[in-house]
Amino acid sequence: MSKTKTTGTTHYEILFIVPNKFTDDEAKAVAGQIEKTIETGGGQITHREYWGKKRLAYEIKHNAFGYYGLFEFDLEGANLAKIDSNLRLSTDVLRHQIVVKKIKSDQEIAKETKIRAKIDSKKASDAKKIEEKTKISSTPTSPLKSNDKKVDLKDLDEKLEGILNAKDLI
Secondary structure, three states, X not given: OOOOOOOOEEEEXXXXXXXXXXXXXXXXXXXXXXXXXXXXXXXXXXXXXXXXEEEEEEEEOOEEXXXXXXXXXXXXXXXXXXXXHHHHHOOOOOEEEEEEOOOOOHHHXXXXXHHHHHHHHHHHHHXXXXXXXXXXXXXXXXXXXXXXXXXXXXXHHHHHHXXXXXXXXO
């Protein structure tokens, strides 16, 4: 048995980018063509996502933007090479990547949700502590004591003038 080809159906995920030379509707039509390519190759699509137009991290063939799509599908390993070569030769697909996606069991999903809940509760408690600290530090402290009187601005001006006009300061 070959290491590259497997027998039986495997769960795959394909991420593809359609170039910006197409409109949004035309890019969706290209995604439909990719879907047909997978189905004619013997695959069964289990999940579809269309992400729309996004900026690329770097230009690919003079394209700064592209339309992203993601499919999950089940396929026999022997047919994967045909689909990959068809997509590689297509001028409608800027880039694509096919990876094997592990199907998680119910126990793994439950474990991940439990861990995610712990992380979320920790983040919430940390945010609450930070909020309490900022609330404490943001309360204004009055320089005047409760028994101190407020001084009028005119009184301050008069005292200042008296200090500046005093001859015994020199």
